[in-house]
Amino acid sequence: MTSAVEANADGLIGPTHSYAGLSPGNLASSLNAGESSNPRAAVLQGLDKMKRLADLGLPQFVLPPHERPDIPFLRSLGFSGSDAAVLEAAWKTAPSFAAAACSASPMWAANAATVTPSADAADGRVHFTPANLVTNLHRSLEHAQTKRALDALFADPVRFVVHDALPSVAHLADEGAANHVRLCADHGEPGVNILVWGREAYEPWSGAFPARQTREASEAVARRHGAARAVFPRQSGAAIAGGTFHNDVVCVGALETLFFHELAFEDTEATKADIRAAAAGLFEPIFVEVSSADLPLADAISSYLFNSMLVRIPGEDRLTLICPTETRDNPRSHAVAERLAASNGPIGRIEYVDVRQSMRNGGGPACLRLRVVLTEAELAAANPAMRMTDALHARLSAWAAARYRDTLAPRDLADPALLDEGRAALDELTGILGLGRGFYPFQRV
């Protein structure tokens, strides 16, 4: 057996973090639309979470924010003149597109890509497919820059393959690792890949909220990665209708354990049977299911109990569930979490992190991270300049404190000074993370 660890790569929250109500079906995004945000607090919360995981002994990497406002996108729509003129005209005549161009949504790295560890891939390399995120305009702008970031982090072609996103069409709508769970006996051993989808490519869709992942997209990702033991359960329509825009809002897994809400899957018994069959000869899956009676779906969604990081801390036998503070603040969720830790089950400890700024846009601790299982040799091949250390945490915290605003109303996104501030911040960041000039589009003109 090859030994491997589960690393996390978190999206560093960008200077335009805001509440623009861009994601129908994501109840927090809709509820907080128009509120003022605090980008500085947001990025510091994200950095502290990264340091917390690094301190627990899990390798932690940083994925840089994208350039926003996305002026090249606005130019592609015919806006012209200086960058400031492009921004001003876009806000005047196409405010929805302008808002999409300003979103800091690449922070939610669980949607950056789907990852297949080398132990599961036919060619023995780690595979990444950046998610095309076509369901929401603001998110569809991410994948090219995401690929650039993954190329910078995982550059060695002998060990890593960073694919292009799937074609950007609704038939192949893909939201990345937010709809993927991998179970295994040990990270370095072959695992079972659970790829959850909400609709079929040609299925007429009449739901109130979009289903963001197609079965065909999940199958294509598994096929191009050569992912072994893949199972494709359907997300329940009730979950989507209730505000479960990604499966990771109601389900998380680690090692042998799948922790999920009763309403996560359309057919729970068939899903469990498929996972058991795929795991046969490797390990016995452990299912920890929470009933609607114990935790109504609405509480699961508002408190994000399942959008937690389920991790094995080095040296510990049982798993730790790292929840947002909103889970502690919801009496029903808190009771479920405490009962889990008090039981003899696989989850032995609950911890809480404050990611409130992200949470108000529907992004919990699990949304902010992309899990990447790496062998020792693969870990050594990842870009060390992007790895979280005490020194990098201190440097990025000082950078953010100096460069980010502490309040941002949606109307401030039209301020041309914000464009300049953002670029100055990202220009400095490319130096800090050793990305080289030309990493961002504005550095290439």
Ligand code: SUG
């Ligand atoms: O895609 N919110 C993100 C949240 C993504 C959460 N990720 C996971 N569950 N893995 C989304 O809905 C809101 C942006 C705004 O409204 O300004 C937003 O894009």
